[in-house]
Amino acid sequence: MVQAALAALTDGVAGSLSLGLRHARRDRGNGVCTFNSLVRAASAALHAGAERLLILDLDAHCSGGTGSLIAGNPAIRLVDVSVNAFDRSTPTRGNALDLVRRAAAYLPIIERRLAELDGDSFGLVLYYAGMDARQHCPIGGYPGIDGALLEGREHLVFRWARQRGLPIAFVPGGGYTGPLLNRDSLVALHRLTLAAAVAHHRSEARAGEEAIVDRADQPAGR
Ligand SMILES: [Zn+2]
Incomplete structure (x- = not known):
């Protein structure tokens, strides 16, 4: 995750196929997480020159471990939208936690939280792309949240980052299989x-190429 965060600072989009391990506390592991790689990545990015960071955590479960580690640090802001109260804690100043209680409200709440960030500036977004909110996931699955809705979520997040010119590093989360969610479905x-990250990164690259072409079409300067 640390390398993904540093790569995103230069490349715009990067991801790690590890885990975020975001339940871990300073003094102990928690929720099968031994250490908090999201906060480790945030620290590395700040050390590398990023001025402020947003951690956007959309895992099914709350991110109390991350919240406890960044409490009182104005350089890191946490937006957490969850559907399950595990690892819930009261968000500290400047941070947000929503516990969604209706599938229909899931995307609108994420959209509203992102819109609220418009006046804020960030040098990097760390995105925890938890997939365990999907219905039938044995740990965290929420009725009515299906693959199509989660696909919409991914495009919402990466489009939002691209439109604001924010570098973004992502990490997958919540990889649980069960009787109604097999491995192939989980991989999908x-x-x-990955598809949303690539799609929006490519559209950003295309926009950059078009800008270069536009400039090339201009008459030579003085
Ligand atoms: Zn989870």
Whole structure:
């Protein structure tokens, strides 16, 4: 995750196929997480020159571990939209936690939280792309949240980052299989994140190329 964060600072978009391990606390592991790689990545990015960071956590479960580690640090802001109260804690100043109670409200709440960030500036977004909110996921799955909705979420996030020119590093989360969610289906869910990252990164690259062409068409300067 650290390398993904540093790569995103130069490349615009990067991802790690590890895990974010975001339940871990400073003094102990928690929720099968031994250390918090999201906060490790945030620290590395700040050390590398990023002025402020947003951690956008859309895993099914709350990110109390991350919240506890960044409490009181004005350089890192946490936006957490969850559907399951595991690892819930009261968000500290400047941070946000939503516990969604209706599938229909899931995307609108994420959209509203992102819109609220418009006046804020960030040098990097760390995106925890948890897929365990999908219905039938044995740990965290929420009725009514299906693959199409999660695909819409991924495009919402990466489009938002591109439109604001924000570098973004992502990490997949919530890789649980069960009787109604087999491994192929789970892999397909995580591929939604990769596809959205590539799609919006490519459109950004195309826009850059068009700008270069436009400039080339201009008469030579003085
Ligand atoms: Zn989870």
